[in-house]
Amino acid sequence: MSLHDDLTAVRRNLDELTRKVERLEQRAARHGPPPAAPDPSRMVTVPDTPYDSSLWTDSDDEGLGGCPADQAGPTTPRAAP
Numbered sequence: 001m002s003l004h005d006d007l008t009a010v011r012r013n014l015d016e017l018t019r020k021v022e023r024l025e026q027r028a029a030r031h032g033p034p035p036a037a038p039d040p041s042r043m044v045t046v047p048d049t050p051y052d053s054s055l056w057t058d059s060d061d062e063g064l065g066g067c068p069a070d071q072a073g074p075t076t077p078r079a080a081p
Helices: 003-030 068-072
Strands: none
Touching: none
């Protein structure tokens, strides 16, 4: 390729990039401002220490661990949770 051909290709690519950036800016403007960062004062630190196992005692009674299909027997089809 000659220098002229190279410059023409660069100009074409630059023009295409400019058009795509303008389209992206227009789409972003339609969606409004980006969401704000979370407020650090409202964030909760979760400790790395294990939870007390007594927190989970009788959790099946609350409906968290049991499935009605388990009570009907192993041949009953189960629905996805």
